[in-house]
Amino acid sequence: MGRLDGKVAVISGAARGQGRAHAVTLAREGASIVAFDICAGFEHVLTPPATRADLEETKRLVEEHQQRCIVAPVDARDLPALLELADRAISELGRVDILAVNHGVWSVAPSTWELDESAWQESIDILLTGTWKVCRAFLPKIIEGGRGGSVVLTSSANGLTAQPGAVAYCAAKAGILNMMKVLAWECGEHMIRVNAVCPGAVATPMSQQGGTIERSEQWWPRYITTRRNLLPIDWQPSESISDAVLWLASDEARYVTGVALPVDAGWTSF
Numbered sequence: 001m002g003r004l005d006g007k008v009a010v011i012s013g014a015a016r017g018q019g020r021a022h023a024v025t026l027a028r029e030g031a032s033i034v035a036f037d038i039c040a041g042f043e044h045v046l047t048p049p050a051t052r053a054d055l056e057e058t059k060r061l062v063e064e065h066q067q068r069c070i071v072a073p074v075d076a077r078d079l080p081a082l083l084e085l086a087d088r089a090i091s092e093l094g095r096v097d098i099l100a101v102n103h104g105v106w107s108v109a110p111s112t113w114e115l116d117e118s119a120w121q122e123s124i125d126i127l128l129t130g131t132w133k134v135c136r137a138f139l140p141k142i143i144e145g146g147r148g149g150s151v152v153l154t155s156s157a158n159g160l161t162a163q164p165g166a167v168a169y170c171a172a173k174a175g176i177l178n179m180m181k182v183l184a185w186e187c188g189e190h191m192i193r194v195n196a197v198c199p200g201a202v203a204t205p206m207s208q209q210g211g212t213i214e215r216s217e218q219w220w221p222r223y224i225t226t227r228r229n230l231l232p233i234d235w236q237p238s239e240s241i242s243d244a245v246l247w248l249a250s251d252e253a254r255y256v257t258g259v260a261l262p263v264d265a266g267w268t269s270f
């Protein structure tokens with residue numbers, strides 16, 4: 001018996017990285033999956049884009065656990081497309097119980113005052129406004145189900161602490177934490193719990209490909225050298241975040257709501 005038998009989970013940014021790991025982990029525990037991703041690039045992001053093939057691979061991995069999986073190339077900034085996908089989730093899978101708003105991009109600049117306006121806007125649109133739009137589209141489906149549910153927003157260790165050169169990312173990830181608290185208030189009477197995870201340094205394309213870390217090191221060497229985990233590891237696997245998302249989505253966390261949970265090897269604890 002799985003911990004999520006019969007439930008339906010929606011995951012944004014699910015073509016690769018943490019989103020794919022969330023999809024596979026929740027499917028392993030019995031959930032059907034709606035996995036969507038933009039599968040395209042951005043103007044100010046160095047990380048190479050996820051592809052349709054990546055998203056199809058997520059579907060294949062979910063189906064290995066004998067779970068149903070809807071995949072769709074949808075941009076979290078596109079509210080009409082999100083509303084359409086929410087209707088499709090209900091017509092094909094019958095319900096929505098779990099929402100993991102995981103999609104994200106990480107762009108850097110030499111400093112706050114040298115950041116392009118369009119780069120600021122791109123990050124805020126994707127990370128902050130996009131998180132709201134995904135909630136706007138899917139939360140009514142969880143509420144209408146009348147069975148309660150669980151929403152997990154992905155913030156970051158950078159939502160709790162500062163990274164020089166990443167003002168839009170840090171501002172958006174901090175904003176997500178207070179969005180989570182507002183939602184936890186509003187959703188509580190529907191027995192829908194809303195929490196956030198704050199990952200530390202996770203080995204995914206975002207952190208490992210495209211040169212974002214290298215540029216940060218070049219612009220802010222003191223930040224990188226003062227970076228330290230309390231546990232003697234450099235990079236966490238995506239599954240370490242998925243395990244936290246699974247717990248928050250499961251009945252084991254049935255009285256946990258309004259919490260920002262660092263899963264960061266101790267990075268933010270000092």
Ligand SMILES: NC(=O)c1ccc[n+]([C@@H]2O[C@H](COP(=O)([O-])OP(=O)(O)OC[C@H]3O[C@@H](n4cnc5c(N)ncnc54)[C@H](O)[C@@H]3O)[C@@H](O)[C@H]2O)c1
Pocket residue numbers: 012013014015016017018019036037038039040047049050074075076077102103104105106126130154155156157158198199200201202203204205206207
């Ligand atoms: N990797 C880290 O070290 C780290 C640390 C803290 C927080 N995070 C956060 O974890 C989450 C997952 O990131 P990851 O590390 O798996 O990176 P990733 O780049 O491997 O995956 C992010 C996915 O989100 C998708 N995406 C981006 N914008 C989108 C949009 N507008 N609509 C739909 N999909 C979109 C991308 O296409 C990509 O597939 C992000 O919110 C990120 O900010 C990552």
